[in-house]
Amino acid sequence: MLPAAFAFTGWEVAAALLAALGSAFVRGLTGFGMAILLVPILALTLVPIEAVLLANVLSVLIGLAEIRTLVRKAERSAWTIGALVVLAVPVGMLALLATPDPLARLLIALVALSAFFAVLLPRRAAAMPGLLATGATGLASGLLTGFAAMPGPPVVPYYVGRDIPRDVAKASMMLxxxxxxxxxxxxxxxxxxxxWRVVLLGLLLFPAVLLGNWLGHHASGRIADPLWRTFVGLTLAGAALAALLKLLA
Incomplete structure (x- = not known):
């Protein structure tokens, strides 16, 4: 029996637990995808703002657990993008609060689907993009963080779409x-x-995130680039399509 103050049902906790484990595995495997997978699933059972904030709680917890490695390996552009994200997040969150829940769920699912197409983009040269591309990536990522806890769709093609080492791309995105x-x-x-109930649920789910992330990291070194890109793309597409079908049912 869950405490009354917690106010989540057993079904909501079970769904969030499975979603956290699976999405964290993808994060460990690829360096991205946790929020893109997690938020659309959580938004089917939770209020969208709670789904977004829960994903943020889990992302901060797992990020802090790896922060020394991320700072050491990340490309310097990650700090520029991160600073612009901070400026744009409140605007995205205000937009979410002003959007009706059914429409917010639909938009979140569409954002997740867009990440599938981002993964399919052809690779570019390793050179760091210019200030305009970097700035646009940071602002778009911040807006999507506030609205859907999904900074990934603009950031993924910025790093994964370039011919840079996988560990640099992963660390930069995670930072x-x-x-x-x-x-x-x-x-x-x-x-x-x-x-507080969102924070408590995040702490409850964090062990599953740690486990999934560790399993993903363990598998990452054994999978060739074309295979993991295909795996992530199909997973992202499946999660987004499932959320869209649920909304249209």
Missing amino acids: VFTIASAAGLVSAVAMGVLS
Whole structure:
């Protein structure tokens, strides 16, 4: 029996637990995808703002657990993108609060689907993009962090789409996502929309995230680039399509 103050049903906790484990595995495997997979699934049973904030809580916790490695390996562009994300997150969160729940669920599912197409983009040269592309990536990522806890769709093609080492791409994306999620939580606290029950649920799910992330890291070194790109693309597409079909049913 769950405490009354917790206010989540057993079904909601079970669904969140499975979603956290699976999405964390994808994060460990690829360096991205946790929020893109997690939020559409959570939004089917939770209020969208709670789904977004729960994903932010989990992203911050797992990011802090790896912060020394991320800072050491990340490309310097991650700090520029992260700073712009911080500026744009409150705007995205205000947009989410002003959007009716059914429409917000639909938009979140569509954002997840867009990540599938981002993964399919052809690779570019390893050179760091210019200030305009970097700035646009940071602002778009911040807006999506506030609205859907999904900084990934703009950030993934920025790093994965370039011919740079996989560990650099993964560390850079994870660092941006940690900064983005922390900014989302700070904005939520300032707006008075972060509840203790969301934080408690995040702490409850964190062991599953740690396990999934460890399993993903373990598998990452054994999978060739074309295979993991295909795996992630299909997983992202499946999660987004499942969310869309649920909304249209």
